[in-house]
Amino acid sequence: MKLYCPDYYNSFKCIADKCRHSCCIGWEIDIDDNTREFYRTVEGPLGERLKKGICDGEDGAHFILGEHERCPFLNKEGLCDLIIGLGEDKLCQICTDHPRFRSFYQDRTEIGLGLCCEEAARIILTRDEKTNIIRLIDDGDLDTFLIEEIDLIKWRQQLISIVQDRTMPVDDRLDDMLAFAEAELPEKTPSEWADILRPLERLDPEWDKRLDALSCCGLKKLPFPMDSEWQTPMEQLAVYFLYRHIPGALEDGDFEGRAAFAALSVRIIGALLCLSPSPSMPELIETARLYSSEIEYSDDNTYALLDELAQ
Numbered sequence: 467m468k469l470y471c472p473d474y475y476n477s478f479k480c481i482a483d484k485c486r487h488s489c490c491i492g493w494e495i496d497i498d499d500n501t502r503e504f505y506r507t508v509e510g511p512l513g514e515r516l517k518k519g520i521c522d523g524e525d526g527a528h529f530i531l532g533e534h535e536r537c538p539f540l541n542k543e544g545l546c547d548l549i550i551g552l553g554e555d556k557l558c559q560i561c562t563d564h565p566r567f568r569s570f571y572q573d574r575t576e577i578g579l580g581l582c583c584e585e586a587a588r589i590i591l592t593r594d595e596k597t598n599i600i601r602l603i604d605d606g607d608l609d610t611f612l613i614e615e616i617d618l619i620k621w622r623q624q625l626i627s628i629v630q631d632r633t634m635p636v637d638d639r640l641d642d643m644l645a646f647a648e649a650e651l652p653e654k655t656p657s658e659w660a661d662i663l664r665p666l667e668r669l670d671p672e673w674d675k676r677l678d679a680l681s682c683c684g685l686k687k688l689p690f691p692m693d694s695e696w697q698t699p700m701e702q703l704a705v706y707f708l709y710r711h712i713p714g715a716l717e718d719g720d721f722e723g724r725a726a727f728a729a730l731s732v733r734i735i736g737a738l739l740c741l742s743p744s745p746s747m748p749e750l751i752e753t754a755r756l757y758s759s760e761i762e763y764s765d766d767n768t769y770a771l772l773d774e775l776a777q
């Protein structure tokens with residue numbers, strides 16, 4: 467098996483108590499069977515807390531969230547009592563993995579850092595160098611790809627190369643990428659895009675404020691940040707969405723729609739940055755994090771947008 471990742475992957479380290487939007491708040495956390503079994507064996511005060519803090523349902527076990535939807539093991543200092551009491555290697559699979567995502571091929575796995583984590587978003591968006599996809603682990607065996615997998619990986623790399631062509635503004639690169647993918651974005655006003663996004667499943671009231679800004683924008687098309695300081699962050703966003711979402715076409719066959727989804731995601735985040743009263747890198751990181759947790763971390767919302775793009 468071969469494991470691939472973007473070349474910034476190993477820079478990530480969870481910032482724990484310094485995180486303003488901890489993934490231990492607001493998300494239901496499922497516990498895999500092996501970890502659940504181990505937690506049953508823990509004794510003493512932590513064992514008692516585990517008994518009270520876990521619900522075993524028909525679909526498996528999960529932590530019972532407390533006030534403000536906090537994981538019951540996230541302490542007041544913003545640290546995890548399970549890591550403190552048992553060690554990092556005793557976390558359930560989801561807690562160990564987050565914010566990593568994976569795409570699976572026959573003989574290759576791709577791993578990445580999800581933009582819904584503010585530290586991952588900071589790493590991705592503040593990087594100057596072009597992002598490369600590198601091989602992290604190689605079992606040494608001959609590659610045994612399916613032909614459609616080879617085609618998809620090559621095609622995605624062509625899309626990535628187009629959005630990384632720094633001789634042009636990213637605005638034009640996104641259009642060129644769409645043309646190469648034989649995809650297009652429907653012509654809609656910011657307010658019409660807000661009407662499409664508003665009925666989707668939502669998590670954070672902050673997202674409503676961003677949608678309000680889109681609704682109030684009287685322009686005919688989504689504004690895009692054209693200043694030189696935003697060119698590289700917008701490129702990194704485009705590479706992120708292409709790397710993460712194009713592999714899904716192996717399952718649903720929606721190559722054009724996924725290229726359009728990547729472009730739309732960059733354009734919506736870019737528009738929200740333009741409409742912000744104080745556009746800055748922290749604001750971009752926060753907007754990208756919000757978009758990611760509201761849209762791409764919800765399969766329903768992602769597919770709703772893919773359906774919209776298919777019309």
Ligand code: SF4
Pocket residue numbers: 479480481482485486487488489490564565582583584585586
């Ligand atoms: S969101 Fe990211 S940085 Fe924050 S607690 Fe979770 S993994 Fe750590």
